[in-house]
Amino acid sequence: MNPNTSLETVRVDLGARAYDILVGHGALTELGPRLSVMLKRPRAFVLTDETVMRHHKGALEGAVKTAGIHLDWYSLPPGEKTKSFANLEGVLDWLLAGGADRGDTLIAFGGGVIGDMGGLAASLMKRGMGFVQVPTTLLAQVDSSVGGKTAVNTPRGKNLIGAFYQPRLVIADTALLATLPERELKAGYAEIVKYGLINDAPFFDWLAENGQKVLALEPEAARYAVARSCAAKAAIVVEDETETGVRQLLNLGHTFGHAFEAANEYREDLLHGEAVALGMALAFRYGAASGITPAADAARVKQVLGASGLPVSLNGLDRERFAAARLASLMQQDKKARAGRVPLILARGIGAAYVHPDADLASVERFLAAELTEAT
Ligand SMILES: NC(=O)c1ccc[n+]([C@@H]2O[C@H](COP(=O)([O-])OP(=O)(O)OC[C@H]3O[C@@H](n4cnc5c(N)ncnc54)[C@H](O)[C@@H]3O)[C@@H](O)[C@H]2O)c1
Numbered sequence: 001m002n003p004n005t006s007l008e009t010v011r012v013d014l015g016a017r018a019y020d021i022l023v024g025h026g027a028l029t030e031l032g033p034r035l036s037v038m039l040k041r042p043r044a045f046v047l048t049d050e051t052v053m054r055h056h057k058g059a060l061e062g063a064v065k066t067a068g069i070h071l072d073w074y075s076l077p078p079g080e081k082t083k084s085f086a087n088l089e090g091v092l093d094w095l096l097a098g099g100a101d102r103g104d105t106l107i108a109f110g111g112g113v114i115g116d117m118g119g120l121a122a123s124l125m126k127r128g129m130g131f132v133q134v135p136t137t138l139l140a141q142v143d144s145s146v147g148g149k150t151a152v153n154t155p156r157g158k159n160l161i162g163a164f165y166q167p168r169l170v171i172a173d174t175a176l177l178a179t180l181p182e183r184e185l186k187a188g189y190a191e192i193v194k195y196g197l198i199n200d201a202p203f204f205d206w207l208a209e210n211g212q213k214v215l216a217l218e219p220e221a222a223r224y225a226v227a228r229s230c231a232a233k234a235a236i237v238v239e240d241e242t243e244t245g246v247r248q249l250l251n252l253g254h255t256f257g258h259a260f261e262a263a264n265e266y267r268e269d270l271l272h273g274e275a276v277a278l279g280m281a282l283a284f285r286y287g288a289a290s291g292i293t294p295a296a297d298a299a300r301v302k303q304v305l306g307a308s309g310l311p312v313s314l315n316g317l318d319r320e321r322f323a324a325a326r327l328a329s330l331m332q333q334d335k336k337a338r339a340g341r342v343p344l345i346l347a348r349g350i351g352a353a354y355v356h357p358d359a360d361l362a363s364v365e366r367f368l369a370a371e372l373t374e375a376t
């Protein structure tokens with residue numbers, strides 16, 4: 001069977017900056033033909049990390065070989081620390097040394113770290129060179145490669161230096177995920193479930209039924225889940241590219257989740273997607289405790305996320321590190337928090353999320369304290 005027959009294309013309809021996301025097992029074979037049309041000369045720059053390079057350099061080279069495209073490689077150590085200003089400068093210097101021009105293209109080949117930094121480098125290089133994303137983590141395929149947010153971290157905080165810069169093409173080849181550690185896969189899966197919870201109850205139902213197939217990377221199921229997620233994010237981004245309104249819904253589970261990540265000092269025993277899964281379960285339970293969310297929906301969210309092995313309760317967490325007062329004070333540091341109130345994404349049910357503009361942090365703290373008391 002020609003694997004290309006099972007590719008799905010998601011169009012991100014941003015007018016002059018519109019682009020395609022190609023999704024499916026084997027989608028990478030499309031890279032050569034697509035790049036040929038895009039490039040002014042048969043050469044492209046590839047930014048990656050050492051782990052992705054080790055596993056998949058051959059696959060990317062193979063994908064452009066028949067098109068006769070030469071690739072210039074630059075790889076960085078894996079991990080969030082790589083997303084630094086110093087490394088950004090290194091990437092720009094490599095591009096300059098290689099004679100990169102506005103007509104050239106930078107391919108970000110890796111997870112969200114490489115995608116975020118590659119996008120920012122491309123936006124800065126001679127005020128903007130071509131940019132293509134080939135995401136290799138599930139999180140990057142369904143989230144960070146869609147929407148054009150790029151950034152690096154500074155010691156003062158995460159993602160503080162960045163730009164909106166859209167790629168010209170995204171290729172999400174689910175076959176590349178076969179080498180991804182299981183926890184990373186599940187962390188990305190949490191963001192998939194998020195789209196169902198925001199505004200697509202039928203998708204949530206489908207995931208409740210088929211989630212294991214997605215996590216087992218069965219080609220059809222993985223393609224469907226990734227494409228539907230990209231389409232969901234694309235629709236929100238098209239409506240609100242620079243996050244002044246509806247794009248905030250993508251933060252479902254993130255205000256709680258970020259507080260847990262920060263309280264944990266970003267240690268790797270709580271991955272971002274794991275914190276988001278916990279945060280979504282908590283947002284639904286807080287909604288239920290506040291009379292906003294049907295209790296049965298909160299229970300179902302917990303059950304479905306928990307069944308895929310994601311954290312959904314405070315069981316087993318360190319009581320001091322994750323003390324309710326500490327978490328609430330971290331939530332207070334949200335840049336939109338005002339006078340003891342913080343915007344929270346809550347839900348009137350599964351698939352019915354909305355921006356609750358002024359959740360009372362004292363009540364959030366009481367809720368977290370009660371959750372901790374209940375936890376084992
Ligand atoms: N721009 C956005 O809209 C957006 C959205 C969400 C997250 N992000 C950013 O994305 C980053 C997180 O992305 P991530 O979870 O992909 O992390 P990551 O890029 O650090 O990748 C996670 C780990 O998986 C490894 N890896 C990647 N692909 C692999 C593969 N195919 N096989 C084996 N190992 C592989 C990496 O080397 C790394 O160790 C954060 O910096 C976050 O801020 C950005």
Ligand SMILES: [Zn+2]
Pocket residue numbers: 143191254272276
């Ligand atoms: Zn997230």
